[in-house]
Amino acid sequence: MKSYTFKGLLTENGWLENITVSVDEKGIITNIAETESVNSEIVNGFALPGFQNAHSHAFQYAMAGLAEMHQTGQTADDFWSWRTTMYNLALTISPDDFEAIASMLYAEMVQNGYTDVAEFHYLHHNKTGVPYSNLAEMGERLMRAAEKTGIHLTLVPIFYQKGGFGTAATEKQKRFISPDFEAYQELVKASEKVATNYKNTKIGLGIHSLRAVDEESIKKIATFLQANQPMHIHVSEQLKEIEDCLDFYGKRPVEWLLDTVDLNDNWHLVHATHLNSHELNGIAKHKANVVLCPSTEGNLGDGIFRLTEFQKQNGNWSIGTDSHISINPFEELRLLDYGQRLISHKRNTFVTDNSGNSGFNAIKMAWKSGRKAMGKSNDTFFKIGEPFDAVVIDSKLPLIQATKTEHLCNTIVYTGHSSSILGTIINGDWKAKHGKHLALDHIIKDYKKTMEVLAVRL
Template sequence: MKVYKIDYLVQKDRVRKDVFVEIGKDGKIIGIQKEFNGDYDVIKGLVLPGFQNAHSHCFQYAMAGMAEIHSTVNEPDDFWSWRDSMYKIALQISPEQLESVATMLYSEMLRFGYTEVAEFHYLHHDKNGQAYSNLSEMGERLMAAAQKVGMKITLIPIFYQKGGFGKEVTEGQKRFLSPDSDKYLELVESSRKSAEKYSKAKVVKGIHSLRAVDEKSLQNVLKTKESELPLHIHISEQLKEVEECQAFYGARPVEWLMDNFDVNENYHLVHATHLTDSEVSSIAKSKASVVLCPSTEGNLGDGIFPLREFQSKRGRWSIGTDSHIGLQFMEELRILDYGQRLISHKRNTFYSQEQGNSGFYSLEQSIFNGRKAMGRDTENFFEIGEDFDAVVVDLAHPLLFMSNPELKLTTNLFSMDQTSIKEVYVAGERLVTGGMHNQIDSIWMDFAKTMDELKFRLS
């Protein structure tokens, strides 16, 4: 057993000062109390719950920043041209290289305070589009990378079948494909077997998007047993996708999904950027969560999610870093908040009838719904029986130091970046010290070798 005396522990609706947290050998919290008689260590700072990254495409980290050199002002550069660049990278990367990129990315996520990631994984096959002898070879590389650095991973092998609504697949998509739902379910099964080797991994199902899977196959996969939830799907990210869905199904993506499936609190709808008022209401009513990826959505020019309307109907949301163009959790929250302020001319984005503190409110949404995206329900940020996953914010900054406990939370949200994070714990183990991952030297060497091989960033 280990005991920490914590300066400031952030719970759901208050910051507790000078509390003792007892942690068992398995990394789970066994006590949270004001008094303790015995030996203990001290964690100085503001202790937040580990952040949840509810949407990641690991391999895209290798191309972050590369699609920012625009050829000419006359040529369109949008989501679809970005997607062509992304496909080129997806076609090149080997299993070893994917593991190396994932190891660097996940160590960076930890350094930035994320302790758990939902990996929306569709890069399944070899460079010729053939299955590896181990069907889940690529997914296993992601789980191995997460295990190596100490990150918890929910691997979502993604069902990707079509090139678009009623369209054949293209050359760039050949590594992603499962021809039918049976083949996809074999991949899920193989991934589950692989996950048994990794204590920090679990596997759930996901659909790339309505455009990537036909209706019958979708029905086969969405007839899911409770034990196999949660379920993740991209939806309504781009206007073109909405128009094509209307032409093909005669309904908008969210409208069609709601009409045809029993969407409930176990669904995690990624982006859901373009919504009518009635779609906003139907998602909120279903209790499904929307996974928002503000830096990627901004970078790709997706659009602005109608958060104010969604929140007014008690909609639920979490945060993902998707393409990893940005990795800072506080920045993701700020982009989300400021986008709403700019279009509404109002300042109060993050609030509910019960909670007017933006810091508590945004953590409540992103942590609780982020954990649901990983398949677990909790009632508080730190509670008995749960792992001690924690982010320690250094209070040495003058503004943080000279603030009352609740103001420390909002000051950190709006005025700090990841440099204020000095330690990160997963299941009671300290993995980040002094703002650096404990294994960064070896991770760096391996990543440098991989990027040298891949050449595309350096040529």
């Protein structure tokens, strides 16, 4: 049993000041009160709910920043050329490499205030494309990385069957492939079994994209979904994908989904960048979620999601770091907002009927849908009976120190950076403090060794 006293704790209704949170030995919140308990740790900080990272491909962290040599006078560098670089990397990674890269990445996430991650995982098989004897070998390496770093993991084993609409998988995709729905079911079952050994892991379901899985299998997987289990899918990220889908199905991707499956609030449509109004309205009407990854979408030149219109219909959205070109939730929220401001010439992106407090609304909206992306149903930031997960902002920073609580969330979201974070608490324990994960030295050692062996960055 321990307790922390904060200068402020953010609730869905605003700040509580000088508040003490007590937790039991498992890190579950037992009490939230204004009175300080005798042995309470006094924290010079403001606690926000931990950020939810709703979309990650851990191995891509190893190539962050390496696809930026753009030469003039040659074929345009775009998403598809970036993908070739990514495939080449995917072919080289061993289970040990995977664990080392994911551990480094998840430590970075925790340092940056993420307490949960949904891993969109499709690097399933060995380098020759043969399944490991433990079908969930690579998934288990992600679970180990999550355990080392303390982050809550929702592992989403991805169903990846084909190379494109109606075309077979290519040689470079051989590590991703489940040939049919039954093979995918086996993979999910193996992942669920292994996950019982890891206290921080849940299992979701996912389809890589409409181009990567056939119609019958998509229908089957949609019915296989259990209550509260999240279902993730990449959709409408690239214009070429829309054209290919129109050619193959005679419909746009989200239009096809709306007509074919029971799209509901378990579904998390990743990117959903290019939507017509019918699709945009359909997602909102069915209460499905979109997962926006502004730094990756910007980096890949995807386009800008129609967030302002989506929000007018109370659409649900979360954020993800996807390719990990950035691992900073403040940057994701700002990029998301500024993209809308730049095209609308207005500044009120995150405004709701009840509140014009942008930073607060952004935190609340991303958190609520982010929790669902993890397969977690609680909708209260800090609740007795739930794990205590928080990112704590340093109250001694000059800007924060001079700010009254009314402007605090906006100051944090619009000016915040990694060093604004005093630390991150997961399951009631500090996991990172003053920008450093508590297990960082060990994690960095393994990561450096892996990067030397892979030799992609050095």
